[in-house]
Amino acid sequence: MHHFSVFFQVLVALFALLMLGATRGNDFDGTIARTRTRTRTRKGGGYIDDYDFDAAVDDDDARFGGVVQGWAAESSERNSYSQKSRRKSTSSSSFSVLRNARKSDVRLHPYPHVVIENCLPDDVYEELEKFYPNYEDIVQIAKPGRTSIAANRRVDLRASMVFSKKNGIDSNKQIVSKAWEEFIRYHSSREFYEEVIDLFGEEVFTKYHGGLEEKYGLKLREMETEVRLMSRKKNPAPVTLDAQIGVNTPVIKGQSRVRGLHVDNAHELYAGLLYFRDKNDPAKGGNLEVFECLLGAGACEEYSEAERLKHRKKIGWDVQFKNSGDFKLVAEVPYEKNQFVMFINSNSSYHAVSPRSASAYPRRLINIAANEYYENEYYENEYYMTTLRAKS
Helix, strand or coil: CHHHHHHHHHHHHHHHHHHHHHHHCECCCCCECCCEEEEEEEECCEEEEEEEECCCCHHHHCCECCCEECCHHHHHHHCCCCECCCCCCCHHHHHCCCCCCCHHHCECCCCCEEEECCCCCHHHHHHHHHCCCCHHHHHHHHCCCCCCCCCCCEEEECHHHHCCCCCCCCCCCCCCCHHHHHHHHHHCCHHHHHHHHHHHCHHHHHHHHHHHHHHHCCCHHHCCEEECCCCCCCCCCCEEEEEEEEEECCCCCCEECCCCCECCCCCEEEEEEEECCCCCCCCCCCCEEEEEECCCCCCCCECCHHHHHHCHHHHCCCCCECCHHHEEEEEEECCCCCCEEEEECCCCCCEEECCEECCCCCEEEEEEEEEECCHHHHHHHHHHHHHHHHHC
């Protein structure tokens, strides 16, 4: 009888442990995951999903810099060069540019994309806007040795540059604030990469990037990731992630288009743009234009590289397609503060930037992207690091 009583107590204890595990859930690495509940609140014309994490986790209230403090303890683990598996959820996801996005917001025509107005909370946006690096400093870091740059040219401060121990060429000049560093860290992380996959859906990524999945024999979610240009290896992860603080330099006079109708690098998986328009900027234009090819996806005729080089002065360096009449403008995303747009890249993801009028202010934007690793990335990084050391 005594033995039966002991056996019964063991069974009760095991059942309690199983119930606890089912309630809390497990991460891929076996650690206890945070339980979260979702509430839906009406705002404007749609709903916003808010997630409340289990209060038992002590760092759930960590926030950006003065407004954000938060990710220092986990940042080295989360952004190690090799990001093999999904990390446990952190409060940083509360500051994701996708925090207000729902699957129903995704538009599939003419290619998968999503537009989110006021994507960041006001306090977070204001903190980042207050310390947005000026474009002269961005040029100094991104283009070592350049003392000037032409009007209306795109310059980006890549995540790898933000994370550089030198923090730019002059180690004593803190160009990137802590809030910006943490914002860039999250948006070049595996957590955010999986957020994007969750939003658009694995079936959409398979449709547009099935060739990459076949190449590696893995779904995109299963592939190893790393921060772009941060690897010292010559055989890095198949997917590289980046979040760039960027500007288009000011337009001096008249109107100027920074980029005509084009599709992005074939290695790119997705791209997102978050606008930080200065409240005093009087310029018109600079909007993202979404196009479709009337001949069918991927069917519009491109100039060859040789033709573009030969006729650069006549047609413009950024003109990619021969007949503009083959395209239809489907949508236009205004260049406005806290406006975010993201799309799945493919040979039919046609887009352009509308001409921008003269202004003393740069066009400010954050570029968030994932790419299939390609060999030139390694040599780009070696060139940058060599140049940086020579200037130090």
